[in-house]
Amino acid sequence: MNRYEWSLDALYKGYDDPAFQNDLKQYHDLHDELSALTEEMNTLEECCAVKEVLRLLEKEYDLSGRLHMYTILRQSVDTNDKQTLRYLNIINSRISSYSVYRSQLKDYLAHIKHMDSCIQQDEMLKEYSFLLYTLKDKASHSLCKEEEAMLAKLSQTSTAAFSDMYYHLTANVSVECLGQTMTLTQVKNLCHSTSRDVRKEAFLCEMKAYESIKEPLAFSINNIKRQQLMEARMRGYEDPLDKMLQDSFMKKETLNTMYAAVDKYLPRFHEYLRTKAKLLGYDNGLPWYEIYASLGTCDMSFTIEDCEAYIQQHFRNFSTDLYDMTKQAIDEHWIDYPSHTGKQSGAFCENLAWIKQSRIITNYGNTLSDIITVAHELGHAYHGMLVENERPLNREYCMPLAETASTFNENIMYRALINDADRENKLFLIDTQLSALCQNICDITTRYTFEKSVFEQCEERFMFASDLMQLMLEAEKKCFKDGLDPNWLHPYRWITKVHYYIPDIAFYNFPYTFGALFSSGLYAMYEKEGEAFLPKYRALLKASTTHTVEETAAIAGIDLEDAAFWEASLESITRQMDEFLILAKETAQNQG
CATH class of the missing domain: 1.10.1370.20 (Oligoendopeptidase f, C-terminal domain)
Structure with missing residues (x-):
């Protein structure tokens, strides 16, 4: 195995791994359990039914999470892998087919009549109290089933359609810039050029590109926002x-x-x-x-080895557990560094609570930005480590808090880099x-x-x-x-x-x-x-x-x-x- 590529063996050793095939079969067979419980739950004693619903949702979440994440990670480093695309379609199709059951089960949880007493008498339900009260609150903003179904259908020819129009127009508009016909993305990338003249010309060309699509996009944003306003008030x-x-x-x-x-x-x-x-x-x-x-x-330039050593040095100065996790990430190949054809651009971190690990993708280029990116993604891994022992349905954090640990790690690294830099680099x-x-x-x-x-x-x-x-x-x-x-x-x-x-x-x-x-x-x-x-x-x-x-x-x-x-x-x-x-x-x- 390449030292600079990640290993996914802790999840599955491949699509022919018996563990993968067994989980895939289990997930396929889950249909009968989901169908049976949605029919039976209203006949069970309420508190018992709540626990059964939560256990089944946990099982569905764990199985779908393992399978889906493995294929997503495989795809991110090889977008042309046909076998991965085949399994991704199979898994996504199954996840989609179960959505009606997930919705029914969550709707049941949202309308528990004796929620307080159920929670008080059971430890599992106490752990899920935040989730249960959240579901109840969201249900108070739901419309009747017929209205929800109607809105879902109408969105395809309203907000979703106007959103699709945005993507289509911005993806296909082109403009002459620096003697070439360029897409909007290509022009915007020139805004980061080291040449002032190029940056200015790119900006002017970008303005020209927007000029040609501004009127239809005005219709798009007007109608999306008006419908969001109407729906919010309806709810x-x-x-x-x-x-x-x-x-x-x-x-x-x-x-x-x-x-x-x-x-x-x-x-x-x-x-x-x-x-x-x-x-x-x-x-x-x-x-x-x-x-x-x-x-x-x-x-300041950093090879991958420089990056790993520097990050470990300064994370160790911060805390032992952040350092230990980072060392584990390096030793056990959680990080996929090199850029290559077929690999997804950018960087991300996925928490894999099932194996108490994470996986990080970067497109490493030995720059200052790259070392900050690796530290940032390790922050997400650290956050994931601290919530991995929560119950399966209790591992998602809200948007305002999602970047807390990652941005904190950036602060650690910037302060270290600034302290070590000469005046010009500082x-x-x-x-x-x-x-x-x-x-x-x-x-x-x-x-x-x-x-x-x-x-x-x-x-x-x-x-x-x-x-x-x-x-x-x-x-x-x-x-x-x-x-x-x-x-x-x-x-x-x-x-x-x-x-x-x-x-x-x-x-x-x-x-x-x-x-x-x-x-x-x-x-x-x-x-x-x-x-x-x-x-x-x-x-x-x-x-x-x-x-x-x-x-x-x-x-x-x-x-x-x-x-x-x-x-x-x-x-x-x-x-x-x-x-x-x-x-x-x-x-x-x-x-x-």
Whole structure:
């Protein structure tokens, strides 16, 4: 086996592995059990029925999870593997065919008459109390079966259709750029070019591409948002934001407190952007096409061995269990490093609680970004390790908390890299981290502000492309102010962000700001408290799948409805900005 590729043998040794074939048969045979229980559950004593339903859902979850994850992992490193595609189709088809049973079983759990007494008398049900009450709450927002069925059918020719139109138009639009006909994706990739002229030309070409598809996409976003608003109200939510907050197990008071703190500290981000603009030679703020520009290059290079050694060194300084898990990941080949034809792009981590491991895919290229990526994904593995002993249906954490451990790991690595760097690399590193934070705070706040405006207006009027462009420019000016050049803003961000076109999810933005600030706040606590912080951190991550966001934070002594935590988090970021400003001033003097 290649030292740099992962091993999946701990799951299955192949498709001809008797264990795989046996699990596949068991999953196929589960149909009779599911069918029988959905018919019998209403005749059983209620508390006994609840336990039987949960046990069967656990069994279905475990079997489908093992089988599906194995094929997904196989596919991610070889998208052309025909055998994998065949098994993936078989498994997906079976998962889909069981959806009606899963829905019926969960609906039964949601309507238990004596839920409190059942939970009080059984340990298993106590463990599932958060899930049971969540199902009950969601059921209170359900419509009658006929209405649910009608909405599901109508969505195919409404929100889902408008979403499909978005994907089709953005995937097929082309534009002349730098003497070539390019797709939108190819043009957008040039925004990361090391050449300023190329970045600017790519931005102008990107604007030209959007010009040709803006009107049909205005129809798309108008109708998706109007239907989301109507459905949210039909289900008894105040609006789509209320629905997203409840789905995220998060209070509106927390959101408002967080954004009040962000508003207070936005001027510091504007100062950072203006300073960066001047270093790049701009006097009127940063043009949008320079939003991804780096300050020079970093000559720090890491082979895979360097990466593993460096990460282990600094994780060991943080905690023994994070180091031990990382060493296990390396020794037992959890990570697939090399890029090659047929391998999926990007990076991800999948937790495999069934074998108490995870698997990580990267496309490693020896750069600074790669070592940060590996550390980030190991954070997901660490989070998974801390919840792997939860009952099977209690292992999913909500969106705002999903990036807590991964972003925390980034903070560990950035601080180590910055401390070890010379002055020039230090400026590059701090700017890289601040740039990412600026995206998660300033840019995401812009997207959140824009979406709120769309929902406020879509009920009263149809917004043409020019209206949407104006709303986006207003949001950018409000959130970025003089940090960006007002003559070079991006009026088409409502097209660039696919999140606006997801049929059944609105406000897929604020969780990113929450995640960035929550992790920064936790890291600030660690810097202040040292080892005393670690038990709270572990307990917080472990609780993240069975508690609300506020309850999870409270385990570490954090009150998310108090501005103090958010301001402490932002204050820790401004200390990085102070360091950046000092280095920027020295660099400007040297350039002068």
